Amino acid sequence: MIDLDQQMREVLRLDGVRSVCLVHWHEERAVAWHGADDRALAAQTAAVVRAVAEGPLEQGRTVEEVVLTERGDHLIYTVLARPGLCLQVRMGRDQGSLGLVLHRLRRVAEEARPQLPDVRRRRGTPAPAAPTTVERPVLLRVLNALRELSTGSDRTAEVVA
Amino acid sequence: MANIDSGLKEMMEIEGAIGAAVVDYSSGMALGTLSSTKSLDLNVAAAGNTEVVRAKIRTTEQLGLNESIEDILITLSAQYHIIRPLTSRKGQGLFLYLAMDRTRGNLALARHRLKSIEEELDV
Numbered sequence: 418m419i420d421l422d423q424q425m426r427e428v429l430r431l432d433g434v435r436s437v438c439l440v441h442w443h444e445e446r447a448v449a450w451h452g453a454d455d456r457a458l459a460a461q462t463a464a465v466v467r468a469v470a471e472g473p474l475e476q477g478r479t480v481e482e483v484v485l486t487e488r489g490d491h492l493i494y495t496v497l498a499r500p501g502l503c504l505q506v507r508m509g510r511d512q513g514s515l516g517l518v519l520h521r522l523r524r525v526a527e528e529a530r531p532q533l534p535d536v537r538r539r540r541g542t543p544a545p546a547a548p549t550t551v552e553r554p555v556l557l558r559v560l561n562a563l564r565e566l567s568t569g570s571d572r573t574a575e576v577v578a
Numbered sequence: 579m580a581n582i583d584s585g586l587k588e589m590m591e592i593e594g595a596i597g598a599a600v601v602d603y604s605s606g607m608a609l610g611t612l613s614s615t616k617s618l619d620l621n622v623a624a625a626g627n628t629e630v631v632r633a634k635i636r637t638t639e640q641l642g643l644n645e646s647i648e649d650i651l652i653t654l655s656a657q658y659h660i661i662r663p664l665t666s667r668k669g670q671g672l673f674l675y676l677a678m679d680r681t682r683g684n685l686a687l688a689r690h691r692l693k694s695i696e697e698e699l700d701v
Binding site: 458473483484489 | 622625633636641645651652653654657686
C-alpha cells in the first residue's frame with residue numbers, strides 16, 4: 418500500500434508546484450493539503466470534476482484527469498480510483514514542466530489507495546453542536562413506536578400527543 | 579482570417595483528431611461540427627463540455643477570482659478532449675472543442691495548433 422500523504426509531499430517538491438490538495442468532490446471539501454492553502458479552490462475542483470464525470474462526455478469511459486490552464490497557473494485534477502476523491506494540484510505556468518507533473522500524477526493515481534486521513538478534533542477546539550435539539554418526550558414516543566414495530570404486534574395504537 | 583468551416587477543417591487536420599466543434603456556451607449549441615467517426619455525437623459532447631465551462635466560470639465568480647481560462651484538457655481512458663474559449667471580441671461566449679484519439683494524438687502539438695487556429699478564426 419502506498420502512503421498517499423507521502424506521495425503528495427513528493428509531488429509538491431516538483432518544480433513549479435505550489436499546492437497539492439486531496440479533494441472529496443462529492444462533498445466539495447479538501448480532505449488534506451500540502452503547500453499553499455488552496456482549500457478554497459476545492460469547490461471549483463468539485464464542480465468541474467462533477468461536470469466531466471457525471472456529464473455525457475463520460476459515457477462509460479473513465480475520467481483520468483482535467484487540466485485547466487489560466488493566465489498564471491495550471492490547475493490539475495487527477496481523479497483517483499477511490500470514489501469521490503481527486504488530487505488538485507496548482508502549478509505556475511512559467512515554472513517547471515506540466516508534462517513532468519502529469520507523468521508523476523498518473524503514477525500516483527495508478528498506485529494510490531488512499532485512506533481518509535485522521536480528522537480528529539485538535540485539542541481545545543469546541544465540539545460540533547448538534548444541528549437541532551430534540552425534546553425527551555418526542556424521543557420516548559419514537560422509542561415506544563419502534564418497540565411496537567419490533568414485537569410485530571398488529572394492533573393499531575393511536576399516538577397521544 | 580478563416581471562417582468557421584475552414585477552422586473546423588484545420589482542426590480535423592490535427593493528428594489524431596476525431597471530432598471538432600465551435601460551441602456557444604450560453605446555449606450549449608454547436609455552431610458547426612466536423613467529425614470522422616460515428617461513435618462520437620458532437621452535439622451531445624458540445625452540451626457536456628458547456629457544463630464543464632459553466633462550472634468553471636460559475637465557481638470562479640463565486641470565489642471572487644479574476645481568472646480567465648486559456649484552455650481545458652480532459653483525459654478520458656481512450657480520448658483527449660481540448661476546450662479553448664475564443665478570445666476575440668466577436669468570439670465572446672464561444673469555445674473551440676477538439677476530441678482526439680489518445681493513442682494517435684499528440685497533446686502538446688494539438689494545444690499549440692489549436693491556439694493558432696483560434697487566433698486566426700473569424701466568426
